[in-house]
Amino acid sequence: MKLSRPVLVTLNIAALLLAFILxxxxxxxxxxxxTTDIDFPPRNFTLNAFGNIVWPSYFLAIRFSLELxxxxxxxxxxxxxxxxxxxxxxxxxxxxxxxxxIFVPTIFPGVTYVSAIGIYxxxxxxxxxxxxxIVLLGTAMGxxxxxxxxxxxxxxxxxxxxxxxxxxMGAHPLQAFVRVTLPIIGPGLITASMIAFTAAAMSxxxxxxxxxxxxxxAYYIYREIGKVGFTPSVAVMVLIIQxxxxxxxxxxxxxxxRQFRGLFV
Amino acid sequence: MAVVRVESLVKRYGAVTxxxxxxxxxPNGSLTAILGPSGCGKTTLLRCIAGLLLPxxxxxxxxxxxxxxxxPFHRNLGMVFQRPSMFPHMTVYENIAxxxxxxxxxxxxxxxxxxxxxxxxxxxxxEDRRYNQLSGGQAQRVVIARxxxxxxxxxxxxxxxxxxxxKLRAELLAEIVDIQRETGCTTLLVTHDQSEALTAADNxxxxxxxxxxxQGAPLDIxxxxxxxxxxxxxxTNNMLPCTVARLDAxxxxxKLEDAPLELVADLPAFPVEIGxxxxxxxxxxxxxxxxQETAPHYRNVVKICVERAxxxxxxxxxxxxxxxxxxxxxVSGSARFALLEQSPAFLTVSLAHVTLVPRD
Ligand SMILES: Nc1ncnc2c1ncn2[C@@H]1O[C@H](COP(=O)(O)OP(=O)(O)O)[C@@H](O)[C@H]1O
Ligand SMILES: [Mg+2]
Numbered sequence: 001m002k003l004s005r006p007v008l009v010t011l012n013i014a015a016l017l018l019a020f021i022l023x024x025x026x027x028x029x030x031x032x033x034x035t036t037d038i039d040f041p042p043r044n045f046t047l048n049a050f051g052n053i054v055w056p057s058y059f060l061a062i063r064f065s066l067e068l069x070x071x072x073x074x075x076x077x078x079x080x081x082x083x084x085x086x087x088x089x090x091x092x093x094x095x096x097x098x099x100x101x102i103f104v105p106t107i108f109p110g111v112t113y114v115s116a117i118g119i120y121x122x123x124x125x126x127x128x129x130x131x132x133x134i135v136l137l138g139t140a141m142g143x144x145x146x147x148x149x150x151x152x153x154x155x156x157x158x159x160x161x162x163x164x165x166x167x168x169m170g171a172h173p174l175q176a177f178v179r180v181t182l183p184i185i186g187p188g189l190i191t192a193s194m195i196a197f198t199a200a201a202m203s204x205x206x207x208x209x210x211x212x213x214x215x216x217x218a219y220y221i222y223r224e225i226g227k228v229g230f231t232p233s234v235a236v237m238v239l240i241i242q243x244x245x246x247x248x249x250x251x252x253x254x255x256x257x258r259q260f261r262g263l264f265v
Numbered sequence: 266m267a268v269v270r271v272e273s274l275v276k277r278y279g280a281v282t283x284x285x286x287x288x289x290x291x292p293n294g295s296l297t298a299i300l301g302p303s304g305c306g307k308t309t310l311l312r313c314i315a316g317l318l319l320p321x322x323x324x325x326x327x328x329x330x331x332x333x334x335x336x337p338f339h340r341n342l343g344m345v346f347q348r349p350s351m352f353p354h355m356t357v358y359e360n361i362a363x364x365x366x367x368x369x370x371x372x373x374x375x376x377x378x379x380x381x382x383x384x385x386x387x388x389x390x391x392e393d394r395r396y397n398q399l400s401g402g403q404a405q406r407v408v409i410a411r412x413x414x415x416x417x418x419x420x421x422x423x424x425x426x427x428x429x430x431x432k433l434r435a436e437l438l439a440e441i442v443d444i445q446r447e448t449g450c451t452t453l454l455v456t457h458d459q460s461e462a463l464t465a466a467d468n469x470x471x472x473x474x475x476x477x478x479x480q481g482a483p484l485d486i487x488x489x490x491x492x493x494x495x496x497x498x499x500x501t502n503n504m505l506p507c508t509v510a511r512l513d514a515x516x517x518x519x520k521l522e523d524a525p526l527e528l529v530a531d532l533p534a535f536p537v538e539i540g541x542x543x544x545x546x547x548x549x550x551x552x553x554x555x556x557q558e559t560a561p562h563y564r565n566v567v568k569i570c571v572e573r574a575x576x577x578x579x580x581x582x583x584x585x586x587x588x589x590x591x592x593x594x595x596v597s598g599s600a601r602f603a604l605l606e607q608s609p610a611f612l613t614v615s616l617a618h619v620t621l622v623p624r625d
Contacts (some may be wrong), residue, residue: 161350164317167337168421169411170367179363183354187457 026242032235049232061220062241068139068216069245075140076147076196077189082153083144085177089160102112106145110205114138118209130212138206142198147192154188157180190256194249201245217241269314269419269451274323276309278620283309284320285475289365289469291419291453296445298454298462298483299314301304301472302498307455308347310472311423329419341368341449343412344421349517351396351404351411351430357383361411368415378414385444386410402433409441413448420445420452426461438465441575459499463487489532490546496622501549503592506624509541517621519545524588528565528617550580550595551618558559563615569594570611574604581605585612 036044087099105113117138121128128134162184166176182189204218215223221237269291275563276284283306291297299307307450314319314325316337325333332340352360361379370378383389386406396404405425412420426434442465445452456462462469463483471478471486479495490496496504507519510527517537519528528545560566569585569592583594596604
């Protein structure tokens with residue numbers, strides 16, 4: 001399609017505007033981190049805000065977020081890989097029902113869904129209330145639809161002919177899956193892991209509703225806002241968790257990218 | 266090396282019956298081609314033999330072993346698919362070596378075998394390339410090498426050339442034939458391209474709508490089609506409606522419908538009786554243009570009226586009429602150019618080879 005110049009210019013301006021709207025809160029927050037007060041335009045640059053944070057407890061919150069991110073990613077891959085595979089490659093009774101059920105967590109707002117998990121646990125597994133596995137489960141379940149869909153798209157765009165070739169060559173189905181299918185969907189796998197990790201490390205609701213006090217970074221920040229309102233030190237905390245999670249996700253991408261040489265276009 | 270036998274194979278996809286009781290025999294060491302139009306069930310049959318599909322009824326034997334329900338990874342076959350299937354995350358070497366490891370080859374034999382097979386498919390020196398560094402033809406050669414390297418009992422080729430352009434197709438087909446002769450590996454080549462099948466195969470299986478129509482030597486099927494489908498699917502055939510006039514010692518005398526004309530044909534494989542309607546099949550390239558004065562030396566000499574003539578490469582394709590019936594002739598030799606200039610015209614021709622197929 002060939003676009004005329006005025007249309008192109010308009011589209012460019014719209015795209016820049018969108019990017020600006022999206023990025024502005026982050027810029028504002030970064031600026032605020034280095035001032036004495038939250039204001040615009042920023043005045044009185046200082047690093048005082050960094051000193052005003054109760055570092056040990058915030059570090060614990062970050063560590064908990066990252067642990068939760070790691071375990072959630074592993075758990076989600078363990079659940080979603082087989083689920084996405086059978087949904088995409090096999091025809092079985094109940095397939096469309098499962099396909100719909102997987103979307104349940106997105107139909108309800110996060111708080112109500114996690115609350116429902118909390119009630120369920122309180123009734124059937126009272127001794128597990130507030131434990132890490134329950135927080136993990138609550139975090140993972142919310143991200144299942146996203147991860148399953150991302151992986152399903154990878155399977156859908158990968159020709160089953162590779163698996164079949166492997167089977168005829170003498171590979172058992174599991175061998176074919178691990179040695180052929182997984183590497184070929186590698187890029188999709190990385191994307192799905194990045195989604196899972198980010199969703200979990202930035203999560204707030206499950207730790208808030210299902211946990212027993214140990215906050216994630218987001219929950220910690222929420223509590224701080226409740227105590228002291230929006231201050232530069234809150235901005236610093238937001239900045240730090242964002243840099244850490246973004247850094248890990250980018251590192252993951254670059255490390256695994258080398259593993260799948262030839263598959264990334 | 267194996268003899269493959271398929272007995273009364275039935276495969277249904279819901280309401281569609283893709284194989285309707287198929288019997289196939291693949292001789293040891295042969296290059297057998299399965300030829301049929303698109304959608305006739307060729308891929309389905311091949312996938313059943315490979316173990317990628319479970320048939321609803323019937324049996325499959327490879328060698329003396331029944332394998333109908335044996336998993337594909339226990340069958341010791343090699344397969345080349347219609348779509349590209351070289352593993353894109355492995356190099357050429359790894360693609361082939363992995364297959365050898367799966368078949369439990371000794372570690373020290375693998376590099377030698379890979380080198381040997383790459384030489385056979387003319388890809389020496391390409392060991393470290395990946396899929397995105399190869400042309401379509403080269404990638405398909407890698408898959409052929411990968412399939413052959415472990416010395417399978419049977420090599421299955423599902424339209425292996427269909428993704429390539431015409432020139433490359435002919436080249437690679439010739440190579441497949443050479444490789445098959447060299448290795449002696451029993452090979453099943455699926456194709457919808459008649460010239461591919463006729464060129465390559467020493468045994469031809471003709472398929473249509475989930476059934477085997479005819480099986481035999483390619484020349485035999487070409488010369489003696491046994492059904493209207495066989496007659497029409499391979500080559501350009503003229504189908505003249507006739508009735509049997511008399512049985513005359515070695516052959517049959519036919520009367521052409523709506524015309525005072527008699528033709529002679531060899532005795533067909535099916536029983537015929539006087540008055541029976543039959544099709545007389547005459548291939549466009551089995552009709553010879555002859556000088557009128559030599560007519561007594563020829564069989565089935567008739568006069569035809571040329572309506573159109575067109576040059577199509579090596580021969581001139583002539584549309585003519587024999588009485589009321591359309592007749593197509595391929596004329597080769599130096600006389601053919603004269604035809605291009607002087608139509609309409611009358612020609613004396615000999616229908617040298619007439620085959621009968623049943624007509625109801
Ligand atoms: N997975 C499938 N589901 C339903 N019908 C199928 C499937 N695969 C093939 N068919 C049908 O079975 C018939 C034979 O197909 P196929 O074996 O692929 O033919 P060919 O390889 O000769 O072109 C066709 O009518 C096709 O539409
Ligand atoms: Mg096919």
